[in-house]
Amino acid sequence: MVETGGIAADALRSFIERVERLEEEKKALADDIKDIYAESKSVGFDVKIMRQIIRLRKMNEADRQEQESFLPILTPTLMPLA
Amino acid sequence: MVETGGIAADALRSFIERVERLEEEKKALADDIKDIYAESKSVGFDVKIMRQIIRLRKMNEADRQEQESFLPILTPTLMPLA
Amino acid sequence: MVETGGIAADALRSFIERVERLEEEKKALADDIKDIYAESKSVGFDVKIMRQIIRLRKMNEADRQEQESFLPILTPTLMPLA
Amino acid sequence: MVETGGIAADALRSFIERVERLEEEKKALADDIKDIYAESKSVGFDVKIMRQIIRLRKMNEADRQEQESFLPILTPTLMPLA
DNA sequence: CTGCCATTTTACCGGC
DNA sequence: GCCGGTAAAATGGCAG
DSSP states (O other): OOOTTSHHHHHHHHHHHHHHHHHHHHHHHHHHHHHHHHHHHHTTOOHHHHHHHHHHHHHHHHHHHHHHTTSOSOSOSSOOOO | OOOTTSHHHHHHHHHHHHHHHHHHHHHHHHHHHHHHHHHHHHTTOOHHHHHHHHHHHHHHHHHHHHHHHSOTTHHHHHSOOO | OOOTTSHHHHHHHHHHHHHHHHHHHHHHHHHHHHHHHHHHHHTTOOHHHHHHHHHHHHHHHHHHHHHHHSOTTHHHHHSOOO | OOOTTSHHHHHHHHHHHHHHHHHHHHHHHHHHHHHHHHHHHHTTOOHHHHHHHHHHHHHHHHHHHHHHTTSOSOSOSSOOOO
């Protein structure tokens, strides 16, 4: 049987704790985002549509990056937002 | 017709940009996590098992917190139920 | 061009109808569950707490099954990690 | 303090077990549905699109039922399936 | 009507 | 490069 209390276990523990730490931060950000959506909604915006806009902008962004290899700067910095 | 270039549009734009900013940060963290897994793997750990460990620890953590929080009377008498 | 009214379309139709049938049954069960909660409430039980109990029991069940299934060596030595 | 081992607790236990039983059946159906999608996919259908079709048909169904109060039988029994 | 929770859908990641 | 499975996002539904 391997020595489970040895160097390898320490390294494993370290990796796992680093991951867990980062996942906590990630969750905090996710919560922040939820808060923003909640606030947006409370001010009368339609969250579902906001998500759609963001999705579209992300896609456009991806497109743009792919096209920049070919094209000069034609696309505006910010999509007009409806 | 409402003025679509007015205050509301500005607020919407602001909310959306805040969300997008946070999502970028979130993605950065996700990438960091991926890096850790990659490194772990390169040192011989089984990524799949690492994920399982983390999942288990998260579940245990959640259990504990929820158990402690309340249902202090009902839980012990009812839980076995077998 | 493929023959859209042919074998493939029949198979697709069949799959879809099977899914729809099962979803109807599923919905019926969901309704039954709703009825039970309604009855419970009418007899004085707190539905929210009932749901919590059920959730806890499901989590415990899941934990137990996953714990038993394996990681028999790693878990005890690593889990505390405190 | 209430008698936690008394009649009320029995009733609660009964309700909870009934719910749990039904939820098991519901889960079984959900698994069956997943199986069908898996099989569909293995035969070359696009699951994502199948879901869309089913969603549309459900919406049409809802529409139809709402309109039947006004209209005679004009809508066909089965939407053509693409 | 609002917030919460369950379910469902989508996206991702590692393995083959 | 696909596939299976797991985690995250999103939608829908229910209780208050």
